[in-house]
Amino acid sequence: MDRPDLPLNALRVFEVAMRQGSFTKAATELRVTQAAVSHQIARLEDLLGVKLFSRHAQGLVATDEGRLLFPILEQGFDAMSRVLGSLQGTRDIEVLNIGVNTTFALGWLLPRLGAFRAACPGIDLRVSTHNNRVEILREGLDMAIRFGSGGWSGHDTLPLIEAPLSPVCAPHLAAQLQTPTDLMRFPLLRSYRSAEWPAWFAATDVPFTAILGPVLDSSVALAELAAAGEGIALLPVAMFERPLGEGRLFRPFAQSLPMGSYYLGWSSERAVSKSMERFISWISTEIESGVTANK
Template identity: 75%
Template sequence: MDRPDLPLNALRVFEVAMRQGSFTKAATELRVTQAAVSHQIARLEDLLGASLFLRTSQGLIPTDEGRLLFPVLEHGFDAMARVLDRLGGRRDVEVLAVGVNTTFALGWLMPRLDAFREAHPEIDLRISTNNNRVEILREGLDMAIRFGMGGWTGHDAIPLLEAPLSPLCAPEMAARLQHPADLGQMTLLRSYRSAEWPGWFAAAGTPCPPVSGPVFDSSVALAELAAAGAGVALLPVAMFERYIRQGRLAQPFGATVSAGRYYLAWPSDRASTRAMNIFARWLSGAAPAPG
């Protein structure tokens, strides 16, 4: 099979631009100007006779040709880096970038990371946190741990664990709550998932009162506000056991409702690396089996 005569530098610039999702960020990583990145991409598009990006007011959008080319180049450059590291006498360390829902990171993952690093010193695990809104490819990640119902378009995912929701509040407030209906007299702190409180009241067998408390996109922020006495938050109890042990939060009622589970996800068209496979197996073994 004939090998294409394409400039390696232009291919590398394209790979970084795809991973970063912007010419500006690619220029920063490559330590060149944005104009140089744009020039190399234009040169590669001319040689290929195909557009690799659509330039829009919302940023770069990869074309079908760009999406087809990227995973091949990414895998190739990763393989070359591993071989060059060995030839240079350095340890064969593989970088793995994982985006993690902040609640899961603080409530489950971080206390277990030392065990992973001790078991797999050959993997340089780099964690970045988010509030469940993450674009793996655009943010230069390999994988992401996110909460929901699964079925994300263009992604493969494995279920990790469920985290049923229940009301949590400051212990002093919990002492005044005798029945779920008493919550109607309290400020109910809300996440951006509007169906959660109605779902919990249905599970508790009590009509849902009007819910008009402030809305937040972070369970950690909700927990901090609830611990400070600002209201009652509907939270994944398993992720805030530390708050309960410390006496900062209390669970006044046993009823719970499921709004999804935590998943490990990655782009379907991305070839799995050894580090990705190891991390996925470790997570699956460390997390309780999904029910």
């Protein structure tokens, strides 16, 4: 039996829907309606005789057939884009979408974007920030940087920077802190990771009592409250070198608590593109240069 002629437009719609993880986001990228995306996917499924997506409580999920087809189409469309760009006499620009933990973005990556553009002029880097909760494929990302242990199922990871936590506060509060026990006299600002302060006090052999106070999901927000004198925050000091150097924040005690590192991660289901390879190489070199300089 002859194979059906597969419409290029329907294949393109499927590739975008897979990359975005959503018919709605695919429609936005393609500048069509969600109904048009659904129609093209249904048409492609009918021609292939298989289901490419299934709907679950957590949203749109690709079937085994969909995951098998996607990398081939992704590579094919990328190749066509490069060839067409060459024929049109344009520069070979690759888009790289990266989700970055807000603390890492402000404390490390954004000050180095100029260096990245100089080193990788052929990459159009698009950064979206998050508070450590990110789903790479569902959010249409190529890679993500987040804090933790690095053991994320279905992802390959590269360790970037260790980020032990230490108390920081405004200078006028630091002047009133002689021993870790003195911290109990002030509001202790907390992140959503409730075990951090108890673990830090345990490391200093100071009995810990329950604390009440604001809980925030952003280390950047915690730093701002601490700088304003609203309490003491437990932060990854490697990401706050500027306010510490400027004297807006002060580190009253040297004791630090290893709770994790920042990792660069990407889906193990997708092939690593050239732009991803170049970003991995660049960030590895930058971090190694910083480590060497501090020795």
